[in-house]
Each structure stands twice: as C-alpha cells, then as structure tokens.
Amino acid sequence: MTKKSSNTVWHNATVTRARRENINQHKSVILWFTGLSGAGKSTLAHAIEEKLHQLNCRTYVLDGDNVRHGLCGDLGFSDQDRQENIRRIGELAKLMLEAGVISLTAFISPFEKERQLARKLVPHGDFLEIYCHCDLDICEQRDVKGLYKKARAGDIKHFTGVSSPYEVPKNPEIKINTGKDSLDSCVDQVISLLQSRGVISLPE
DSSP states (O other): OOOOOSSOOOOOOSSOHHHHHHHHTSOOEEEEEEOOTTSSHHHHHHHHHHHHHHTTOOEEEEEHHHHTTTTTTTOOSSHHHHHHHHHHHHHHHHHHHHTTOEEEEEOOOOOHHHHHHHHHTSOTTSEEEEEEEOOHHHHHHHOTTSHHHHHHTTSSSSOBTTTBOOOOOSSOSEEEETTTSOHHHHHHHHHHHHHHTTSOOOOO
C-alpha cells in the first residue's frame, strides 16, 4: 500500500461537487474502460466523449498512452508499475469526480485487484466499469500500433494477452462486444447506461 503524505490535512472547499453538478446539469461519474490492447477502449471512450460533448456535458478522457507521457512517464510495464499506474489514475479520476466532470479512463488495467481498489476510492455508483470484450485474435488482427507483433517476437516484455495475463472483470456494470458490435451501437449502449443511472438526461 502506498504511504500517505505526512503532516497534511484534507481541505474541504465551499464549492462542492453537488454545486458543480448543478451548474453542469448532469452528474459526475467515472467511466472505467478496460480490455485488451486493440479492443477499442480509446476509440469508444473518445466517441462517447464526443456524444456527451454534443449534449453539453463536461467530460475528459484519460487515455493510457497520453497519461504515460506525463503523470506516469516514470513507470514501466512490470506488474508493480502497472499497479502504480492504475493507482494514480484512480486518484486522478476521483479528483475529477469531485470537479463535477464525467471522466472516461481508457486503460488495459489488466488486474482485478487494482480495478477494485480504484472502484473503492469513490462512493458506490460513481465508478462504472465498462468491459470492452474483444477476442485476442481480433485484437491481434487490428494491431494498429504493431505491439502484438513486437510482443510475439519477444521485443516487448510483460505484454498483456501474450506474456502477461488479463483478468476478465467479474461484475462490470456493462460488457460491450467491441469485437463484433459497430462503434455506434457500442456508444448507444453506454449512453443508455448513463441515462438509466440518472447521470445524464437526453433531450425529448
């Protein structure tokens, strides 16, 4: 467990999450996309953000590659570093939740334990796990970044699905078949989830 900073006290602001949500006219929530590399997590997250933006929602996508350019630029891909990567993202998403934002995190996040730790950082119902299911062979066929080819050749160590395990979510809020369903269909499924949970209201 990561040690907490010493000699610090949490400061409670007068501008609360509820007041921010009131201005935004929607609730804040964490949409946690998980799945193999090439499953379509980032593509789906950005497509949903576009849809939400058109509905005047306050959003931000925390993309795995982008975050590793800065916040997590010091981390590698060992199991320990992957766990720390997810811990940091969970804490960041928690802050964005308080900011009244709908955050969309697109990370492989391969381990059930770390996903559960991220879930437990926030109140019940504020963490929606979206499992992007896509068969490994389809992910390899896509291989947009050429990572599977490098992993099969032994050039990338600890690569999820090849030399490192992916633990399938046990009870995600929703399972999306990104390997077979169209992008529009996948977007609609998540938007419907947000509507049913009272996060957003769609225009009449």
